[in-house]
Amino acid sequence: MRLHSHSFLEKSNVPTNIGDHQVKVQVKSCALSPVDFKLYEDLKLEKEHVPVGREIAGVVLQVGPKVTFFQPDDEVVGILPLEAERSGLCSVVVTDEYNLVQKPEKVSWFEAAAVIKDGLRAYTALHTLARMAAGQTVLVLDGAGPFGVLAIQLAHYHGVKVLATALSPEDQKFLEELRPSVGGVSLPSARVIRVWDSKEDLVDSCLEETGGLGVDIIIDSGVRLYDEEPEAQRHCPHKHDLLTLLSVGGHWVTTEQHLQLDPPDSHILFLKAASLSFLNDEVWTTSRAKQGRYLHILKDVMDKLCTGTFRPQLEDPVPLYEATVSMEMVQRKQTRKRIAVKL
Template identity: 90%
Template sequence: MKGLYCQKGDQGDVKFVIQETNAPNKLGSHQVKVQVKCCALSPVDFKLYEDLKIEIENVPVGREIAGVVLQVGPKVTFFQPDDEVVGILPLDAEQSGLCSVVVTDEYNLVQKPEKVSWFEAAAVIKDGLRAFTALHTLARMAAGQTVLVLDGAAPFGVLAIQLAQYHGVKVLATASSPEDQKLLEELRPSVDVQESFLARVIRVWDSKQDLVDSCLEETGGLGVDIIIDSGVRLSEEDPEAQRYYPHKHDLLTLLSVGGHWVTTEQHLQLDPPDSHILFLKAASLSFLNDEVWTTSRAKQGRYLHILKDVMDKLCTGTFRPQLGDPVPLYEATVSMEMVQRKQARKRIAVKL
């Protein structure tokens, strides 16, 4: 069978190749064999592999899978053959999720609701995990608070908005283009409801609209309780590709007293004056790394509970993702190149 793998050259260039591979013939005590129906594509973080000292010559691509259990190990208790499952393969997995059959531990999977399609399950599982991690685990979201979701039209942003609104949180979001603005303004809690999810869509692409002023105006000058960013400008000399990212000082300014900033910027640097602002506001900062769930087994039960909750909310319509069409396996290489360069605005999933 074939799978998609990634090779990194000496010059830092990345190459994606489809190559032959084999599934293990013998299952471990807690392993299950899954026939993959659909697999979503996410960028490969080579720095994370290096930090964790995971040395793999050909890095498997495609870790969010949905499929049917074919066989279970002797001590498996969660599943039985013919169960429909969805999950995320660990970082040190040897098989690509685009293989027709994969073998993984039962602790990496949860049951897929019957009403949820293979495509939706695979495409939503990782972004749903990120939304739960950011809002529940890190920010301790509560009803009546105000949250600012930066780049709200991204796949992760849409689910974060829907999850926050479900829990009675007032939501502000930024749009980086007129198309993103239209998508956000058309988000509704359900098909028959005309009320928008969002209290305000902030047009960062429009030089006439200021992020800080808009947020302070919407909150009566008090600031927002939770900020979830999608990248931060650390200085004015940052590249043109980051022109719609907010500056870190802007986010510190609009953060409320006791507020919480959840950042995806792993190289964020705070100078002493920045830390002093956080101190004066009794505010806090957390780094969003959703891979921590699979790299540490300390809270395995909570991780599986989150995955189940993501599927439940997808099944009941709380999560209504903005997805493109599934792509065939022969287009996986080209699609993955787009994903790695972060050129895909919608989550891409491969149908097997």
Template identity: 70%
Template sequence: MKGLYCKSSGRSDVNFFIQETDLPGTLGNHQVKVQVKACALSPLDLKLLEDLQLQRDLVPVGREISGIVLQVGPKVTFFQPDDEVVGILPLDAEVSGLSDVVLIHEHHLVQKPEKVSWAEAAGSIQDGVRAYTALHTLARMATGHTLLLLDGASPFGVLAIQLAHYHGVKVLACAHSQEDQLFLEQLRPHVGVQESVVARVISQSDGKVDLVESCLEETGGLGVDIVVDSGVRLYEEEPEHRRLLPHKHDIITLLGVGGHWITPEDNLQLDPPDSRSLFLKGASLSFLNEEVWGASRACQGRYLHIMKDVVEKLSSGTLRPQLEDPVPLHKATVSMEMVQQKKVRKKVVIQL
């Protein structure tokens, strides 16, 4: 049985390759054997694995899977053979999701609706969990709020926009290129509907549009209720690949009273004046890391509820992911290299 693995000699020097692998001979009490039909690819966070002391010589690649249950452990209660399921392998999984068959604990899986394809299910589950974590868990979004999404055309951004619009949130989204801007302007909640899900698309491709002015103009000077960024600049001078990111002062300036700033920037540094500005606004800062759901068994029920809601909204058409055409397994290595280098804008799914 083959699987995709990563060998790293540093955080930036990684090598992906397909290798033969074996499964344990027996199922654990709560384990489920799944025949994988599709597996989505996301960039590896090697720093996170290192911090959690999960770094190994060979790191399994591909955690977002959909497939058919082949066999269940003696104490499994949620599933039975022939069930169609979707789930996320845990960070400490020893087998790649690109294997023909994987063993996974039943609490990392949910039922896949019949109307949802294998590729859609695998390609949406992790970004869907991330969107729910940002908007529901951290930002406590509610009808009438205004959301600023700093990279609206990313796979995560598209699902976050659709989820926010469904709950009556006004969405402002930034576009990093002309293609992204056109895509966001044409994004609709359903086929044939004229109304756009994005109230305003803010172009950041040429640096000519002032982000703060645009947001304050759109909110009558009050500021936005929720900001979800995709990274921020900490200093005026940053490397070329970070030049389109907003400065942290801009985020604080456009945030409204009682607002929520959600960031994946794990090395964010706030100076005392920054903290003072947030204090005066009664605003909050939260760090977006959807992997925390696996950190405590007390959160397992909420985690499963989120995954179930993601697939239900996929089935109803509320969430519609942007996927690349399914890729065969023999092209998985090249595809993963492009994903790791962030050279693809849509979600890449490997069809097995």
């Protein structure tokens, strides 16, 4: 399998006939996220080219005979499914109406495409999996990453106390200045834990902040499974630390798909009556069971972007000729902000 990022050159093969529930969209912007090749193998979606830039924003050109959500000239945003024939880096794509929602007028193409996936992840982690409630405490690891920023803003909006880790002095400064506002009122920013500073201990800081009770929700961005880890993972917390700082009845949402819990780890979860969930945001489009809820989340992400609850951290829009180089950087995780391409 290879990345399918050169398909914007293939303007000639735009499909002319569209299905009953399909929509033809002229793409204005698409965002670049890393591609999980292992997921394609697991889902038996082996194909020569894997589509990139699946988060798209654009204008509806044409609708199928049974489409009820949209009409031509509507501005839309959405996520192309994993098995999409074409990458989002095309001038025109055809997709089911159920993959799209209306884009608010005030939101730019670029922002809509760049936020849709991280917004969906934040929702999936905090609402669907952790069932957050006002008054709880959440720990967002790597709070200055594109996903972390939106998770912090969503938690603040719902009255949840936020602790966030900073991987560098720059991240710390950024997070301390990230003042959330709800209904025009500026709230105190997240309590920042400096994991870049060897003198500051994650477990001690979290227990101190919560009066020794631990945090109700943890959202990680990678976990160390062993004591001996490569340098790239030195800022990742050890799984045992996360289990230690989880509260009774707490909920750990992990992005670590290879997480292994040994019997003593499971015993800690048992003693705390705590639970663990795996965050796989692709499950919404690979399983149609919760279609209505999925579209509701996408709509709400756009509303929160429109009203300023979500204030994402984005790179400047990238022109099309830089898309391949940018995608390679994204795939190697060499960029800290979300990148979107302007078509």
